[in-house]
Amino acid sequence: MDAKLRGLLHDPADLMEESDCPGLSPHLRCAVPEPEKLLWVSQPRGPYRVVDYTCDCQAVLYELISCGWIYLIHKVIQSQPPKHAYAGGWSEASLWWSRVLTGTAR
Numbered sequence: 001m002d003a004k005l006r007g008l009l010h011d012p013a014d015l016m017e018e019s020d021c022p023g024l025s026p027h028l029r030c031a032v033p034e035p036e037k038l039l040w041v042s043q044p045r046g047p048y049r050v051v052d053y054t055c056d057c058q059a060v061l062y063e064l065i066s067c068g069w070i071y072l073i074h075k076v077i078q079s080q081p082p083k084h085a086y087a088g089g090w091s092e093a094s095l096w097w098s099r100v101l102t103g104t105a106r
């Protein structure tokens with residue numbers, strides 16, 4: 001994630017509201033009224049590694065994961081099985097990741 005976006009998502013007011021927050025990862029912005037819909041599926045596409053993630057002080061967190069040469073967005077609603085959405089190659093995936101973080105896609 002670029003520094004400008006990360007700065008935008010680290011609002012000091014968030015940390016004051018959430019005392020259990022480690023403050024290391026970005027927080028999701030509220031979704032816009034009709035965000036672009038990601039196509040969620042229940043199965044990942046094999047082994048993966050986490051590239052970026054949102055703060056786990058929130059009940060719903062997202063991860064950007066790499067499966068070989070493709071990327072997926074990983075949605076984790078704590079205590080439910082995670083869901084996965086195909087995000088494409090790096091340039092496409094980084095755009096989708098920015099949209100999820102800023103609330104223009106979910």
Ligand SMILES: [Zn+2]
Nearest residue numbers: 021023055057
């Ligand atoms: Zn947090």
